[in-house]
Amino acid sequence: MRRFLLIGALAVLLGGCGVRPSGVITTGEAPTGVAPGVTLYFVTEDGALAPQLRETGRLGTIPEALALLLDASPQDAGLHTEIEAHGVTRVVADTEPGLIILRLPLADYELTPRGIDQIVCTTLGVAIQRGEPRTTRVRTTFTLPTPASDPLRTCPLTGS
Amino acid sequence: MSLRLRLVTAFVLVTVLGAAAAAWASVTSASAALVTAAQQQLTAAVAAQISAIAPELTFPPDQDALDRLRAAVGPDTLVTYADLTSENGTINTFDLATVRASMRDTHRLAAQRVDGPWLLIGAPVVTTAPDGSRTPSGLEVYAARDLGPVDRQIDGLARDAARTAALALPLSALLALAAAGSVLRPVRRLRDTARRLAAGDLTARTVPRGADELTDLTVTINEMAGALQTMQADARRFAADVSHELRTPLATLTAVVDVLAATAGALEPDARESAQMAITEVGRLTRLVEDLVEVSRFDAGTAALRTEETDLVDMVRDCLRARGWTGEVELIAPSPVRTRADRRRLDVIVANLVGNALRHGRPPVRVRVAATAAHALIEVTDAGPGLPPDVLPHVFARFWKRDPARSRTPGSGLGLSIARENARLHGGDLTAADAGGGARFTLSLPLGTEDR
Numbered sequence: 001m002r003r004f005l006l007i008g009a010l011a012v013l014l015g016g017c018g019v020r021p022s023g024v025i026t027t028g029e030a031p032t033g034v035a036p037g038v039t040l041y042f043v044t045e046d047g048a049l050a051p052q053l054r055e056t057g058r059l060g061t062i063p064e065a066l067a068l069l070l071d072a073s074p075q076d077a078g079l080h081t082e083i084e085a086h087g088v089t090r091v092v093a094d095t096e097p098g099l100i101i102l103r104l105p106l107a108d109y110e111l112t113p114r115g116i117d118q119i120v121c122t123t124l125g126v127a128i129q130r131g132e133p134r135t136t137r138v139r140t141t142f143t144l145p146t147p148a149s150d151p152l153r154t155c156p157l158t159g160s
Numbered sequence: 161m162s163l164r165l166r167l168v169t170a171f172v173l174v175t176v177l178g179a180a181a182a183a184w185a186s187v188t189s190a191s192a193a194l195v196t197a198a199q200q201q202l203t204a205a206v207a208a209q210i211s212a213i214a215p216e217l218t219f220p221p222d223q224d225a226l227d228r229l230r231a232a233v234g235p236d237t238l239v240t241y242a243d244l245t246s247e248n249g250t251i252n253t254f255d256l257a258t259v260r261a262s263m264r265d266t267h268r269l270a271a272q273r274v275d276g277p278w279l280l281i282g283a284p285v286v287t288t289a290p291d292g293s294r295t296p297s298g299l300e301v302y303a304a305r306d307l308g309p310v311d312r313q314i315d316g317l318a319r320d321a322a323r324t325a326a327l328a329l330p331l332s333a334l335l336a337l338a339a340a341g342s343v344l345r346p347v348r349r350l351r352d353t354a355r356r357l358a359a360g361d362l363t364a365r366t367v368p369r370g371a372d373e374l375t376d377l378t379v380t381i382n383e384m385a386g387a388l389q390t391m392q393a394d395a396r397r398f399a400a401d402v403s404h405e406l407r408t409p410l411a412t413l414t415a416v417v418d419v420l421a422a423t424a425g426a427l428e429p430d431a432r433e434s435a436q437m438a439i440t441e442v443g444r445l446t447r448l449v450e451d452l453v454e455v456s457r458f459d460a461g462t463a464a465l466r467t468e469e470t471d472l473v474d475m476v477r478d479c480l481r482a483r484g485w486t487g488e489v490e491l492i493a494p495s496p497v498r499t500r501a502d503r504r505r506l507d508v509i510v511a512n513l514v515g516n517a518l519r520h521g522r523p524p525v526r527v528r529v530a531a532t533a534a535h536a537l538i539e540v541t542d543a544g545p546g547l548p549p550d551v552l553p554h555v556f557a558r559f560w561k562r563d564p565a566r567s568r569t570p571g572s573g574l575g576l577s578i579a580r581e582n583a584r585l586h587g588g589d590l591t592a593a594d595a596g597g598g599a600r601f602t603l604s605l606p607l608g609t610e611d612r
Binding site for chain 2: 018019020021022023024025026027028029030031032033034035036039051057058059060061121124125126128129130131134158
């Protein structure tokens, strides 16, 4: 009787070890980042922001999206860009948790505040599509020191 | 099973079971934590790999995009989009139905442990709109990850725990032996005392120690022994008193019978027969009472020993001659054996032994007197029926008779008992044995009598 108890205890002890099969465990957010193209933001005639999808076949990175924006002219009638184009499109994007710092190849007089919104909305759009949280903020820095480099910006269109 | 074994077994069992239960609990929780951590890490790694390459993939994907994604996620991976698939490794040997159902249902990462052990991970890739709304992209990634290393880690933990639990075994056995010893030592002392009591030593006692149940038992046994001692003393005092009280009337009776004996010749034959019977019975009664008085003296410890330098051969010869047995008994005594002894008491012993041999045994009755280095021996043998094993233990008991029907023998039933008491009073002993065709009684007396 005692012997059986002892053997039973040992069996439980050894049987309780190891990795055992389980049911399905739902563990986390699905990965994201696939998109048929990149969304750029332009300005309408009455001064509002408007998204426009460029079908590049993939989402790409923030510098790629901004390079497209800085070099682009809107394809739809009634839209225009408020960023002065001068051929230099290389943007550096540094990412910190919850914050993206853009180093733009522009001086602040080369674009309007709406132009800054175009850049911020395009940047945040790509960031969110790549899976960044909607609370991410953007700081735009320019080639010349300016107070416009200081604020943490959000996109007025999407509210994000 | 002895009490010690039972105690030790129970103690060891309890300890080892306790240690095993503790080890089991800790191994279980540790292994659960290990498994959870491993599957979170593996799932997160797959998701991170997909997230890293997803923005670079053309969408909707072609076969090339699927292959790139699969390569990025690693081995044992399956990527599907609509009719397109890309897979490598062992992923096609697993049943993915459960994981697929869950991830299509929740649009979240799904994982499942299967035998092997393996972790199946299902990752649905979603498309996020710029405003943050998420929709399934139709792209699905499945990966199988080996949980073998975690399994081995857990096995190692279990082995360590089992070893620790096993370590408790010898330790608990030692402790149990110590505990059992402390319980059983008083029990052993009590047993020894009980044995001495059973052997007739009513002075045996155990000193009670401590204040536990065994101490209570010890006190009770001591009280029992005390009560027995009192009862025995009372019984002996009563016998002594009765014998003394009988002596005076018996003396008178003996005197009367003596007168009767002197005049018996003048009586009628019938009356003479009755008188003769009375004379014989009074004689027996007198002997019985004298024996009883003698026994009482031994019991009371008041029997005195008057020793003198004695030649045992002479003593035995005198004894036989005084009783007229010289013709019937063969005395074998090669040389004189001298020692200090009480002649009267030795005479009682030898007379009793030889008398018994002549009465109950058959000739030839031999008395051998000899000496060893330390003892003088007087050996009385006969060629009678001998002493069977069932009789031997009782021959020295008081009033014990071999044949209950033969109650009217001339002896008092106290003779051998008195003989042995006399031998012991000398510091010697009297023993009985079956000589194989006769009984043999051996009286041994110490020779170094000066020391006594």
